[in-house]
Amino acid sequence: MSAEHRVIVLGAGMVGAVIAEDLASDPALSVTLADVNPEAFSRLSGRHRLQTLTADLADPAGLGRAVEGFDLAVGALPGRLGFAALRALIDAGLSVVDISFMPEDAWDLDEAAKEGGVTAVVDCGVAPGMSNLLAGYAASVLDALESVAIYVGGLPKVRSLPWQYKAPFSPADVIEEYVRPARTVVDGCIVSKPALSEPELLDFPGVGTLEAFNTDGLRSLAHTLKARNMVEKTLRWPGHRELVAALRDSGFFGTGEIDADGVRVRPLDVTSSLLFPRWTFEKGEVDITVMRVEIKGTLAGAKAAFTYDLLDEADPETGFSSMARTTGFPAAIMVREVLSGRIQDRGVLPPELLATQPGLLGRMLEELEGRGVTFARQEPL
Amino acid sequence: MSAEHRVIVLGAGMVGAVIAEDLASDPALSVTLADVNPEAFSRLSGRHRLQTLTADLADPAGLGRAVEGFDLAVGALPGRLGFAALRALIDAGLSVVDISFMPEDAWDLDEAAKEGGVTAVVDCGVAPGMSNLLAGYAASVLDALESVAIYVGGLPKVRSLPWQYKAPFSPADVIEEYVRPARTVVDGCIVSKPALSEPELLDFPGVGTLEAFNTDGLRSLAHTLKARNMVEKTLRWPGHRELVAALRDSGFFGTGEIDADGVRVRPLDVTSSLLFPRWTFEKGEVDITVMRVEIKGTLAGAKAAFTYDLLDEADPETGFSSMARTTGFPAAIMVREVLSGRIQDRGVLPPELLATQPGLLGRMLEELEGRGVTFARQEPL
Numbered sequence: 001m002s003a004e005h006r007v008i009v010l011g012a013g014m015v016g017a018v019i020a021e022d023l024a025s026d027p028a029l030s031v032t033l034a035d036v037n038p039e040a041f042s043r044l045s046g047r048h049r050l051q052t053l054t055a056d057l058a059d060p061a062g063l064g065r066a067v068e069g070f071d072l073a074v075g076a077l078p079g080r081l082g083f084a085a086l087r088a089l090i091d092a093g094l095s096v097v098d099i100s101f102m103p104e105d106a107w108d109l110d111e112a113a114k115e116g117g118v119t120a121v122v123d124c125g126v127a128p129g130m131s132n133l134l135a136g137y138a139a140s141v142l143d144a145l146e147s148v149a150i151y152v153g154g155l156p157k158v159r160s161l162p163w164q165y166k167a168p169f170s171p172a173d174v175i176e177e178y179v180r181p182a183r184t185v186v187d188g189c190i191v192s193k194p195a196l197s198e199p200e201l202l203d204f205p206g207v208g209t210l211e212a213f214n215t216d217g218l219r220s221l222a223h224t225l226k227a228r229n230m231v232e233k234t235l236r237w238p239g240h241r242e243l244v245a246a247l248r249d250s251g252f253f254g255t256g257e258i259d260a261d262g263v264r265v266r267p268l269d270v271t272s273s274l275l276f277p278r279w280t281f282e283k284g285e286v287d288i289t290v291m292r293v294e295i296k297g298t299l300a301g302a303k304a305a306f307t308y309d310l311l312d313e314a315d316p317e318t319g320f321s322s323m324a325r326t327t328g329f330p331a332a333i334m335v336r337e338v339l340s341g342r343i344q345d346r347g348v349l350p351p352e353l354l355a356t357q358p359g360l361l362g363r364m365l366e367e368l369e370g371r372g373v374t375f376a377r378q379e380p381l
Numbered sequence: 382m383s384a385e386h387r388v389i390v391l392g393a394g395m396v397g398a399v400i401a402e403d404l405a406s407d408p409a410l411s412v413t414l415a416d417v418n419p420e421a422f423s424r425l426s427g428r429h430r431l432q433t434l435t436a437d438l439a440d441p442a443g444l445g446r447a448v449e450g451f452d453l454a455v456g457a458l459p460g461r462l463g464f465a466a467l468r469a470l471i472d473a474g475l476s477v478v479d480i481s482f483m484p485e486d487a488w489d490l491d492e493a494a495k496e497g498g499v500t501a502v503v504d505c506g507v508a509p510g511m512s513n514l515l516a517g518y519a520a521s522v523l524d525a526l527e528s529v530a531i532y533v534g535g536l537p538k539v540r541s542l543p544w545q546y547k548a549p550f551s552p553a554d555v556i557e558e559y560v561r562p563a564r565t566v567v568d569g570c571i572v573s574k575p576a577l578s579e580p581e582l583l584d585f586p587g588v589g590t591l592e593a594f595n596t597d598g599l600r601s602l603a604h605t606l607k608a609r610n611m612v613e614k615t616l617r618w619p620g621h622r623e624l625v626a627a628l629r630d631s632g633f634f635g636t637g638e639i640d641a642d643g644v645r646v647r648p649l650d651v652t653s654s655l656l657f658p659r660w661t662f663e664k665g666e667v668d669i670t671v672m673r674v675e676i677k678g679t680l681a682g683a684k685a686a687f688t689y690d691l692l693d694e695a696d697p698e699t700g701f702s703s704m705a706r707t708t709g710f711p712a713a714i715m716v717r718e719v720l721s722g723r724i725q726d727r728g729v730l731p732p733e734l735l736a737t738q739p740g741l742l743g744r745m746l747e748e749l750e751g752r753g754v755t756f757a758r759q760e761p762l
Contacts, residue, residue, distance in 0.1 A: 162627035242620075243627050246543035251655045252633075260650035269641035270651045274632045 005339045008032045008067055009074040010057050010085060012040035014169075015099060015125070016076030018320050018328030022371075023074075023335060024048035034066055045318065057081065060088035067094055072339060074331060075100050075122075079173065083109075086348075090118050097334045099125040099327055101173065107220065110348040120348045124334050125327035127152040127232075128219050129351055130310070130364075130375075131293050133330075135221060136352025137361045138295035138306035138379075145227045146297040151202065151212050153235025154323040157286040157313065164237035166281045168289075168323030172272065174279070177234060178244050179253050182214035185222055185230035196245045201238060204290055205376075206311050211238040220350035227297075235290050247271065281321070286314045289322040304380040312373050326373055333367045386720045389413045389448050390455040391438050391466060393421035395550075396480060396506070397457030399701050399709030403752075404455075404716060405429035415447055426699065438462065441469035448475055453720060455712060456481045456503075460554065467501065467729075468493070477501040478715045480510070480708055482554065488601065491729040501729045505715050506708035508533040508613075509600050510732055511691070511745075511756075512674050514711075516602060517733025518742045519676035519687035522761075526608045527678040532583065532593050534616025535704040538667040538694065545618035547662045549670075549704030553653065555660070558615060559625050560634050563595035566603055566611035577626045582619060585671055586757075587692050592619040601731035608678075616671050628652065662702070667695045670703040685761040693754050707754055714748045 005028065009020040012035035020033040025048050033041065034053040041052045055066040058081050067073050073089050075082060075098035082100030089096045090113045098106070098120065106122040113120045123129055131150045139145045154168035167174045181192040199213045217232035247253060254267040281287060291310040298304060312322045320328075334351075337343055337360060345353070354360055365375055386409065390401040393416035401414040406429050413432040414422065422433045436447040439462050448454050454470050456463060456479035463481030470477045471494045479487070479501065487503040494501045504510055512531045520526045535549035548555045562573045580594045598613035628634060635648040662668060672691040679685060693703045701709075715732075718724055718741060726734070735741055746756055 162623070162630055239623075242543070243624065246624050249543055250659055254655075258651070258654050260646050260654050263644060263646045263650065265641050265644045265646045265651060267651055267655060269644065270639070270646060270648060273639050273641050274635075274648060278631055 004028060004030050005071045006030045006032070006069060007072050007074065007335060007339075008034055008053070008070045009076055010034050010063070010067075011076035011078070011100070012037075012043060012052075013076060013078070014043065014321060014324040015328045015331075016074070017043040018324040019074050019076055019099075019332045019335075020050055021045060021048050021318075022329060022332035024050040026336070029339075032070070057085060060084055060091075063088045064092050067092055070094060072097070072335060074098070074335060076328075076331070078170070079103060086120065086122070087112070090116055090120060093118060095338050096120040096122075097124050097331050097338060098122045099129065099331045101128075106348050106350075107223075114347040117346055119338055119343055119346055121334050121338065121343075121351065121354065122348055123219060123350050124331045126289060126310075126323075126330065127217065127291055129327065129330050131232075131291065132221060132351040133355050133361060133364065134293045134306070134308045134375075135225060135295055136355030139225050139227070139297075139352070140356045141306075141380075142295070142297035142299050142304060144298045145225060145295070147229040147295070148221065148225060148227045149230070149294045150217065150232045150291070151235050151293075152217070152232075152289075152291040153210065154287055154289050155210075155235070155237060156281065157288045159237050161239075162243060163240060163275075163278060165240050165279060166285065166287065167276075167279045168281065168287045168321055171276045171279045175253055175268070175272070177215045177217075178248055180216045182216040182232070183218055183222055184214065184232075185218070185227060188228050190222055196241055196248065198233075199241055200233075202235075202292070204292070204309070204311065207288070207290055209238060210235040210290060211241050213241050221352060224350060224352050286316075287322045288313050289326045291326075299380050305378070306380070307378040309376040310373070315372065325371070329368055329371050329373055330364065333364055337363070385409060385411050386452045387411045387413070387450065388453050388455065388716060388720075389415055389434070389451045390457055391415050391444070391448075392457035392459070392481070393418075393424060393433075394457060394459070395424065395702060395705040396709045396712075397455070398424040399705040400455050400457055400480075400713045400716075401431055402426060402429050402699075403710060403713035405431040407717070410720075413451070438466060441465055441472075444469045445473050448473055451475060453478070453716060455479070455716060457709075457712070459551070460484060467503070471497055471499050471501060474499060476719050477503075478505050478712050478719060479503045480506040480712045482509075487729050487731075488604075495728040498727055500719055500724055500727055502715050502719065502732065502735065503729055504600060504731050505712045507670060507691075507704075507711060508598065508672055510708065510711050512613075512672065513602060513732040514736050514742060514745065515674045515687070515689045515756075516606060516676055517736030519760075520606050520608070520678075520733070521737045522687075523676070523678035523680050523685060525679045526606060526676070528610040528676070529602065529606060529608045530611070530675040531598065531613045531672070532616050532674075533598070533613070533670075533672040534591065535668055535670050536591075536616070536618060537662065538669045540618050542620075543624060544621060544656075544659060546621050546660060547666065547668065548657075548660045549662065549668045549702055552657045552660045556634055556649070556653070558596045559629055561597045563597040563613070564599055564603055565595065565613075566599070566608060569609050571603055577622055577629065579614075580622055581614075583616075583673070585673070585690070585692065588669070588671055590619060591616040591671060592622050594622050602733060605731060605733050667697075668703045669694050670707045672707075680761050686759070687761070688759040690757040691754070696753065706752070710749055710752050710754055711745065714745055718744070
């Protein structure tokens with residue numbers, strides 16, 4: 001990137017703040033961090049010079065005005081605002097790197113992005129994000145792709161009963177993961193399975209034994225990769241799944257009103273009131289991120305497997321949580337890739353579609369390692 | 382018993398109905414079953430001739446009128462009505478056998494019962510009840526009593542996840558058991574411990590492994606027996622305790638109102654609405670009762686131990702649940718003991734105080750065995 005680029009980060013949540021600081025440490029970039037709530041800016045460490053902007057980003061017109069004059073926007077808004085913001089950015093002709101975990105299918109905006117000449121990299125965090133890039137890379141190397149399995153979890157480093165869990169992002173989204181049916185790929189067909197189903201115990205070096213279960217996390221991979229079998233599973237300390245399954249199966253996550261001794265109430269609201277305070281990381285409490293991506297297939301006539309393992313931990317120096325680090329850094333690195341002009345693709349691009357960009361994965365892994373986020377790689381010779 | 386005796390059973394719940402039918406099968410007895418709700422009489426099988434009486438037994442004056450002319454009353458009312466009913470019966474000068482699990486201390490009525498020349502056998506079910514009688518008997522045989530441990534549970538025969546539990550009596554009382562601190566005797570002192578604490582796994586012949594944990598069930602034994610250590614533990618299929626402990630520790634059994642997205646509600650009311658239907662035995666579903674009473678001490682200078690094991694199951698022929706059988710039969714047998722005139726004691730009498738009555742325990746165990754409720758006995762030679 002030659003001249004100074006102007007980047008706006010939308011949303012000053014935990015991840016947005018990490019992305020903004022990472023970008024602001026780069027002398028080639030002029031960074032603005034925008035949020036509706038000015039108190040959110042208190043997350044910033046003050047180590048790096050950046051602008052802040054208070055604006056209602058839930059309003060597409062307001063968002064369009066806020067991003068005028070910028071070269072690129074980073075979408076780091078809550079999932080429920082993500083799709084509308086992405087549409088507004090594409091309408092404004094702005095390139096985007098997005099990590100908002102939107103429930104809608106960003107692909108619906110692909111045509112509009114192509115027409116506008118916009119590069120919109122979506123789902124660009126850790127999982128979705130790095131998982132997509134690694135799976136896409138391995139798929140591109142293999143002669144034939146057989147299976148993709150993604151295991152990922154954000155966890156408290158220290159296990160405390162009964163839940164052995166703290167939510168590194170919105171606990172409401174966590175419960176949504178425990179309820180929404182999980183789309184998997186079985187023998188080439190998309191098969192929906194109950195969330196929390198098919199539990200298995202897996203060992204992770206430096207962590208120990210974790211329990212994996214189905215969640216609905218394949219997203220774009222279910223369509224972009226042609227594997228016979230694909231699954232995304234969430235990792236938790238063993239024991240957690242059993243408790244939340246009992247709650248779910250007994251109706252405690254129900255969103256329909258029930259009668260509680262004459263009071264009409266949604267069980268999920270009661271459960272949220274009771275659990276969310278218990279599922280919130282306390283100051284100084286360390287989170288870890290554990291991810292394994294396994295890709296199998298054939299190469300030169302033989303079976304071949306790629307395995308990528310990530311173990312990351314909150315950084316006491318910066319105060320960045322592990323989930324914010326592992327989600328925010330890939331987005332921040334991708335911003336440089338897009339601004340460099342090396343990515344000529346236009347449209348809505350989940351990371352697996354960028355996996356064949358020359359050198360991109362290597363630079364991504366190297367840049368992440370420079371930030372202390374290191375993937376252990378097992379690849380065919 | 383010479384002439385025909387007139388007995389009134391107060392409360393036509395599951396246990397009251399079993400007691401009434403057992404007594405009505407006896408030609409020497411004329412039996413009346415009383416309840417405020419005439420629909421409760423539909424529980425009766427119709428195999429035996431008995432009278433029914435619809436009366437408000439929650440009103441002491443009405444209860445006093447209802448029992449006029451009877452020789453003995455059986456208290457089988459809900460626990461919350463038990464104490465007031467017992468007082469009214471003692472005031473009316475009527476002998477009583479009671480199985481209502483009252484929260485109050487029946488002992489407070491001992492003086493009144495003695496003054497009125499009344500024999501009131503209380504806590505006369507399975508546990509409390511048979512557990513008291515067995516512990517009292519062993520204590521009377523031993524030269525020195527060291528410890529008493531009572532393990533008891535009413536369970537579904539078939540385990541189904543997640544709860545592996547159905548409540549053979551009021552599920553509200555079950556949750557109360559999971560909340561109320563458990564009074565135990567440690568080194569001769571009454572020590573309160575949290576409910577659900579000190580879990581241990583125990584094997585029961587014909588059942589398998591059950592999990593035992595502290596509940597507040599010693600009642601009168603904590604005062605009447607002089608053991609250095611005494612404990613009462615509830616038995617459940619392994620896994621249940623962990624789930625209910627998670628609920629309790631997260632506030633789901635709380636009785637204070639909380640805010641649930643703007644609605645003020647008591648968590649316990651929500652939990653009850655969700656769990657009680659799931660914890661209710663369905664028609665034809667079989668319950669079992671498991672109990673072990675271990676009494677240790679010294680006899681003739683050597684260590685000695687008494688162990689009594691009970692495993693009972695719902696009776697498909699009568700339709701009586703195991704919990705109703707094991708609770709109701711001891712009371713029905715005790716009624717004959719009182720009416721026989723063999724018991725000369727007056728006052729409020731928990732069963733351990735009757736354990737030295739000549740032949741009583743032997744008759745009780747024999748009569749229970751005749752009804753299919755058999756204790757396996759391990760006693761010092």
